[in-house]
Amino acid sequence: MSNPALSADGLSMSFGGHNVVRDMSLNVGTGELVGLIGPNGAGKTTMFNLLAGTLRPKAGVIRLAGEDVTDRSQQGRCGSGLSRSFQIPKPFARMTVLENVMTSAQGQVGENVLSVLIRPGAVAAQERANVARARALIDFVSLSHLEDRPASVLSGGQRKLLELARVLMTEPKVILLDEPAAGVNPALLDLIIDRIADINSRGISILLIEHNMDMIARLCSRVVVMAAGRLLAEGAPQEVTRRPEVVDVYLDGMPS
Amino acid sequence: MEYLAYAAFFLTLAMTFSIICLGLNVQWGQTGLFNVGVAAFVGVGAYTSVLLTTPATPDRIGGFGLPIAVGWIGAAGVSAVVSFLVGALTLRLRSDYLAITTFGIAIALQLCFQNIEVLTGGVFGVGFIPRAFGSVQANALLFNYANLALAAALVVVLYLVLEHLARSPWGRVLRAVREDEAAAQSLGKNPAALRLQAFALGGAIMGLAGAVQAHFVGFISPPNYLPMLTFQVWAMLIVGGSGNNMGAILGAVLVWAIWALSGSLISEVFPADQQARAASLQIVVIGVMLCLLLLWRPQGLLPERQTISKHLGTRHDT
Numbered sequence: 001m002s003n004p005a006l007s008a009d010g011l012s013m014s015f016g017g018h019n020v021v022r023d024m025s026l027n028v029g030t031g032e033l034v035g036l037i038g039p040n041g042a043g044k045t046t047m048f049n050l051l052a053g054t055l056r057p058k059a060g061v062i063r064l065a066g067e068d069v070t071d072r073s074q075q076g077r078c079g080s081g082l083s084r085s086f087q088i089p090k091p092f093a094r095m096t097v098l099e100n101v102m103t104s105a106q107g108q109v110g111e112n113v114l115s116v117l118i119r120p121g122a123v124a125a126q127e128r129a130n131v132a133r134a135r136a137l138i139d140f141v142s143l144s145h146l147e148d149r150p151a152s153v154l155s156g157g158q159r160k161l162l163e164l165a166r167v168l169m170t171e172p173k174v175i176l177l178d179e180p181a182a183g184v185n186p187a188l189l190d191l192i193i194d195r196i197a198d199i200n201s202r203g204i205s206i207l208l209i210e211h212n213m214d215m216i217a218r219l220c221s222r223v224v225v226m227a228a229g230r231l232l233a234e235g236a237p238q239e240v241t242r243r244p245e246v247v248d249v250y251l252d253g254m255p256s
Numbered sequence: 257m258e259y260l261a262y263a264a265f266f267l268t269l270a271m272t273f274s275i276i277c278l279g280l281n282v283q284w285g286q287t288g289l290f291n292v293g294v295a296a297f298v299g300v301g302a303y304t305s306v307l308l309t310t311p312a313t314p315d316r317i318g319g320f321g322l323p324i325a326v327g328w329i330g331a332a333g334v335s336a337v338v339s340f341l342v343g344a345l346t347l348r349l350r351s352d353y354l355a356i357t358t359f360g361i362a363i364a365l366q367l368c369f370q371n372i373e374v375l376t377g378g379v380f381g382v383g384f385i386p387r388a389f390g391s392v393q394a395n396a397l398l399f400n401y402a403n404l405a406l407a408a409a410l411v412v413v414l415y416l417v418l419e420h421l422a423r424s425p426w427g428r429v430l431r432a433v434r435e436d437e438a439a440a441q442s443l444g445k446n447p448a449a450l451r452l453q454a455f456a457l458g459g460a461i462m463g464l465a466g467a468v469q470a471h472f473v474g475f476i477s478p479p480n481y482l483p484m485l486t487f488q489v490w491a492m493l494i495v496g497g498s499g500n501n502m503g504a505i506l507g508a509v510l511v512w513a514i515w516a517l518s519g520s521l522i523s524e525v526f527p528a529d530q531q532a533r534a535a536s537l538q539i540v541v542i543g544v545m546l547c548l549l550l551l552w553r554p555q556g557l558l559p560e561r562q563t564i565s566k567h568l569g570t571r572h573d574t
Contacts, residue, residue, distance in 0.1 A: 052442060078444030090439035092432045099565055102425075103432045104443045110425030111445075113453045117417070123425065124568065131567045147571065150562070170444060 003066030005030045005205035006082065006174045011050055011060035013043075020046045022229040024060070026207075028174060033196075033206045035216040035237065038226035039249050044209045045087060047226065048176050051207070052084040053077045064174065079106055081173035085166075085180060087209070089159035091151035098147045100162055101134040102127075104169035137165040140198075142191060157188035164195060174205045181212045193218060213241065225249075257397065264400035266516055267509075271407035272469040274508040277492045278414055278501060279461030285499035285560065286422065287430055287454040289347070290355040293362030294462060294489045299369055299481035300338050301331035301463025302470040306382050307375070309471070316382075317374050324388055328467045335463020336456045343455035347448060362483065370478040381477025385470055403472050410468065411505060414461065418501050421457075428565040430454060484539075488515065491542050495549055497556025506558060514541060 004027040013021040021043045028034045036044050049055040051062060053074035062070045064080050072080070092100050108130070109115045110123035138144055141161040146154065154162060160180050167175050180196065181189055193215055200206050200219075210216050216223060217237045225233040225240060227249040233240050240246055276298055283289040305327030312319040322330075346357045369376045376382070387393065389402040421427050432440045433447045440447060470476045488511065496507020518541045526534040549556070 054438070054442070074441050075444045075446050078442065083444075084442055086439070086442070090436045090442075092435040092439065094435060094562060095428070095431060096564060098567060099428055100432075102565070102567070103428055103440070103445075106444050108425045108429070111429045111450070113421065113426050113457055116421055116424040116426050127425065128568050135571060144571075148564075166443060 002030065003063070004028055005032070005065055006051065006207065007063045008047075008051060009061045009063070011047070011057045011062070013046055013050055013055060013057050020229050021050065021057070024226065024229065024231055026224050026231070026234075028205045028207050030065075030205055031200070031203045032222065033200045033208065033220050035220035035223035036207055036209045036226065037211070037213075037216060037223055038232070041228075042226040042249075043229040044226055045178060046229075048084060048178055048207075048209065052082065052176055078170055078172075081171070082176070083167045083170045083172035083174075084176040085160070085163040085178055087178040087182065089156075089163045091154065091159050091162055093152040094150055096148050096150055097138060097143055097154070097162060098131075098134060100151050101137055101165050101169050102130055104166040105130045105134070106170050134165075134169060137168050140168075141165045141195060155185075157184035157192070160184055160192060161188070161195075164192070164199075168199065172204060174207070175199070177206060177208045177210075179209055179211065181210060181215050189215070213237075261396045261400050264397070264404045266512070268400065268404045268407045268472055269469070270509045270512040271404070271411050272465050272472065273489065273492060273512050274411050274505040275407075275414060275465035275468060276462050276489050277496065277504040277508040278411075278418060279458040279465065280489055280493050281458075281498060281501060281504040282418065282454055282461065283458035284493065285504070286427070286434075287451055287458075288351070288434055289451060289455055289458075290351045291358045291455070291458070292355045292483075292486055292490075293342075293358035293360075293365075295481040295483060295485035296362035296365035297335050297339055297459045297462040298466035298469070298485060299365060299478075301335045301466030302476050302480070303369060303376055303382075303466075304334040304463065305331040305467030306385050306470055306476060309386050310382065310384065315374075316377055324386055324471050327471065328464055331467035332460040332464040335466070336460035338463075339459025340452065340456040342459075343452045347451050347455060359483070362481075362486065366478060366481050369481060376478070379478060381475060383475045385474045385476065387471055387474050407468060407472070410464075415501055415505065422501075422563050423566045425565065426450075426453075427563065431563070487539075488512075488542070491546050494546060494556060497558040497560065499560030500556070500558045503556050503558035503560075507556065510557075511542065511545075514545065 006028040009025050011021055011024045024047060038044055050057050053072060061068055064082055069077050109119060109126050116123055138147055141164050143158060143161055151162060180192055184192060196219060220237055223237045223240055225246050232249060233243055233246050280294055283291050307318040308320050308322045308330045309324055309327040310319040311321045342361055346354055349357060370379055388406055389399055392398045429445055430450055433445060433450055437447050492507040492511040493504055495511055497503030515538055518538045522534045522537055523531060
């Protein structure tokens with residue numbers, strides 16, 4: 001059996017003595033789209049921060065396609081094909097939509113000051129290739145008409161779409177999406193759901209945090225439920241959300 | 257005639273300050289690095305170039321008698337290496353601590369200039385530094401204008417290179433780090449490495465300016481590189497508009513003009529025995545000007561423009 005695209009084994013994290021994530025394990029198979037759900041404060045976003053490398057776990061191992069990346073920096077993990085979006089989008093507000101997406105390309109020769117001066121040809125050639133790819137991604141998320149506008153003019157939903165394009169520009173194998181539908185109007189919601197399904201159909205594995213159960217049901221074949229930092233349940237969305245212990249935490253906010 | 261020669265002399269010095277200011281703009285304006293040790297990096301460049309280009313001297317190490325151009329390149333190179341090392345040690349610090357450390361390093365280096373006599377000539381400095389166009393030195397007018405042309409050409413070239421860099425992927429990713437560091441990191445960027453590059457580039461430019469200044473004036477000594485120089489350059493950048501390369505040049509010329517004019521005014525107005533004390537008024541003038549400007553136009557005379565990196569044509573012509 002091949003290694004899962006992303007796996008976490010026994011992750012723990014605490015802030016000031018408060019255990020936010022406790023002995024948490026999960027897998028995302030290659031090409032799989034897994035939902036990560038749970039009530040507010042369950043530790044989902046902390047889990048994302050651990051997986052992406054923003055935080056270092058107190059215990060546990062993280063593997064990308066079987067390779068241990070627990071000690072690798074966030075930048076290193078991004079270079080290895082793991083990319084994330086943020087719950088509250090973080091666009092580079094004073095840069096244009098196109099520049100936002102261009103910045104995300106990995107391995108840019110021109111990001112070194114000496115290369116810009118010494119190898120202008122190589123930099124220009126790479127820019128030409130990247131700009132074509134960036135424009136295709138901007139088309140894909142339906143932001144072409146805003147390409148040359150600063151990201152600050154985008155609406156909440158458009159910012160989510162921009163994050164999606166930025167994440168894709170890194171050429172990821174696994175992406176972590178933190179509430180891509182939060183605060184998005186219904187018209188854009190369908191577009192976002194459609195695009196996530198499209199990305200997944202190209203073989204990119206996705207772990208998705210979402211409170212919108214309809215979206216989870218439409219997209220995910222499997223969900224992982226977290227409560228109070230622990231794994232509570234795992235299985236097909238329709239089946240798991242009917243389990244009494246899952247219903248309980250959503251009603252009480254605490255496992256019974 | 258004399259005024260014309262003086263105008264060229266004044267403008268040449270203003271050009272050398274413009275170069276320092278462009279270097280600080282890379283560090284502060286573009287990257288947000290609070291370097292309060294500008295004078296030291298200028299000094300490192302000046303002493304490096306002097307060491308490389310002066311004729312051999314018995315009581316000093318070196319004096320390699322190399323061409324001035326080699327001195328310039330060496331100055332930029334050594335200043336870049338020194339900035340790189342200082343940056344590697346300090347850039348992880350928060351901005352206020354970075355300021356304190358760079359200030360401390362500048363003081364330490366200035367004391368080195370003053371005390372490592374075998375290398376720097378100590379408190380007496382180094383004279384008879386080879387000057388560009390030295391063969392026409394007897395004709396002050398021609399000499400000053402030739403030097404002005406050279407310094408101005410250097411400013412133009414640096415300006416074009418820095419504008420090119422600002423529009424390159426490097427400039428773009430620096431802006432991304434400045435806009436949102438966490439997002440840039442999540443997209444695989446390494447803010448620490450990018451800051452280090454900007455710090456070293458800025459330092460190299462300051463070092464080059466030090467060399468140009470030394471070869472124009474023909475004499476350097478440790479008091480040239482006191483914190484006062486750092487203060488002047490910061491005043492220039494703030495007045496001109498940090499984040500704007502044209503602003504850096506404009507600010508340098510303007511502040512230097514006010515400095516020079518207030519200096520000559522003081523020497524006219526005050527009696528000889530009072531002049532040393534009256535010279536402090538120059539600093540007061542610059543300080544008051546800074547305060548007024550920060551109240552009325554905090555972004556500087558030429559504020560930062562929105563820089564868009566070039567994307568090799570717009571969508572319509574691809």
